Structure formats: structure tokens, C-alpha cells
Amino acid sequence: MEAASRKTKPTFGFLTVTDHPQYGLFGGYLVLNMAGRPLEFHCTAPIKPNRAQEILYGRTLEAFIYGEQIGQTLINQSSTSTQLVFTDREPALAARQHVSAPLVMVLPSDPRIMPPVEGDSAAAAESAKTFRLDTAHDGGPRLALFQHGGNRLALPERDDEDRRLIVERLAELDESFDLSEPFERIREAIEEARQAAR
Template identity: 35%
Template sequence: MAQTTELTIGYFTVIFDEHTGWTGGLLVLNRGGRPVEFQCTLPVRPSRAHEILFGTTLRDHLIGEVIGPILIKKCRTPLSMVCCDQAESLSLSASGGVPVALVGEAAENDEGPITNDMLVGASRVKLAGATLHVPIEHTETVEGIAGRFVDLVDAVEPFERIREAIKEAQSQISRAS
């Protein structure tokens, strides 16, 4: 898809499948919610040694330190901000140079619902009827960006598009094998 210089929102999520592993997807949308670019990773399958060494932090490592940075680096379209549905993705703002916001209504956590104590130091910004949880240092920037996305209908639905696109890519790979 073509590059753009207008404001964009990247939607990032990672799905886990017992058979294929961890696959990340990044969907970049323009202000009207139309796709500008899509990237996804090949499935990442950590070794048993990685599982042992990382223990309970493996999910954090894969989402925030491996898969997310790869997708943001591969992205050819300049990102204004990134919306995610996994709290582990918030660490991307430290390394990516782009503000990252957790979409509250789409947020997931393997241990149950995302709670306020998991979002200490985050402020709330509204985008297309959803609540974005944003690190305080990025609040003003995200408010400015969100205020310019008045034509975006739904801030949660793009995550489903990513999941469906990843499933389609995986089915094409398995058919080609």
C-alpha cells in the first residue's frame, strides 16, 4: 500500500496459537479508518529454553520486546500513534518513539480483566467512543491526534481486522506447504 504523510494510527496486536506460535499484526489506518498498510510477522515459537528462562515474563518479552518492535521497524508509513489491546504493548512507547495507547474496551489479559492498578501512571483519552489509556508523558500528544480522528467510527474493530488477516495469512501458508 502507498505511503502517506497524513496522520495515521497503527493498530497492533499479537495472537497466540498453540500450533503455530505467536503472530503479530500491525494495521495502519488513515483518519477515515481506511487501511494504509498492513504488516504481520511469521509465527514466533520460543524454544523450551526460552520458556524456562523467561518464565512468567515470556509474554511481556515476546509482545513488547520482540514482535512489536519488529513490526514498527518494518512499517513504511510514518505512525502518529499506536493503539494496542494488550498491556504488554505499552512498553513500545519507550523504544519506538511513537506514543502507544491501550484501548480499554479491547484490552485483554491472560490473568483476567485489565485493572486500574495495571495502568498506574496512565491518563485517559477518548477516541471514537473508546477509552485510550496513555502514559502521562504522551497524554497531550495523543489528545491532539485523537481530536483529529473525528471520522474514525470505531476504535475497537480494527483489532478484529488484524486477527482475521493473520488467520487468512496463516491459512494461505498452510495451503502452500
């Protein structure tokens, strides 16, 4: 009875992929509690697409590797379910169609790197000088941008129905929480694991 009456503590997942020139792609997934403490960490062995995959998958190769092979595998292997999964790698958003938790991308905080979030007029004026979108190539899905505290976030427009759920679940997270910081922890842990495996 007591266990059933306790509310489940919110947890958040952080997924990233690093590219090592010699070994290939390493994926890492970190689950944190509301205080930013780690509950679980998983990482992949290196993945290096072969030439046949590069030819056959073409421009969809990154979404396949980041989203299906790495993201889906790491998220589904976790024993802790999360309210949201954050990523800092756009191709990893492709994992959304294979996992139950909404996926949202954490953008760089510098608006010169990515377009400004609606309502950020000072950043919009500065960003207009330095940011350009080329339509000469198919760059993947259009992103819907929004903000939580100082965090700039995005999700594919096709997943816009997730936006309400994301905003609702983010309300439980303090706006001062830096959503980009856990990705540094993941990258350092992957590098540590890679060096230990040598």
C-alpha cells in the first residue's frame, strides 16, 4: 500500500553520440534524477558504418545509426523509465519513433549558432546577422523551437503533439537546470570507458 501511494520521482534521460576519428561512433545514455544525480549510464561499443551502408542509406545513414541503432538500443536497455529524453545531436531525434518517451533536442545557448526562439528579439537581431538557412539541400526535418529557462530546445515539427507533453513535464524541472551540462559528463565517461578498454 505504501509503495503504491508514493509518487514516482521524475527522471530524465540524456542521449548523445561522439565521433572518434579512429574508432567510429560511440553512443552514451545517462539517466538523472531531479537533483542531477546519475541513476544509470550506458554506452555502446564503437559503430563504424561500412561503405555499403553509406551507399545504401545515403543521407538517411546518420538518422539510422544515431536514432535506431544507438538511441533506440540505449534508451530501451535502460531499466529506469524517463519522463523525457534530451539529446544534443539532431540525428538522434529519429529514435522518437522507437521509444515511448518524448525526445527533445537541447540547442547551444549561443543564438548565433542556432536561430532564436520566438520572442527573443535581441537575439533575433544579432542572429539575423550571422545565421543562414540554405535550401540547396535536404537537411532533415524542420524544427519547432521553444525555451525552458535559459535552455533553448527543439523538436521536429512532425512531433509537435509531443510539445505540450514536453512543456508539462519540464514544469517539474527547475528552470535553472542547465540541460547541456549532462552531455559533457557523458562524453567524459565515454572517453574514460574507451581508454579503459584499450
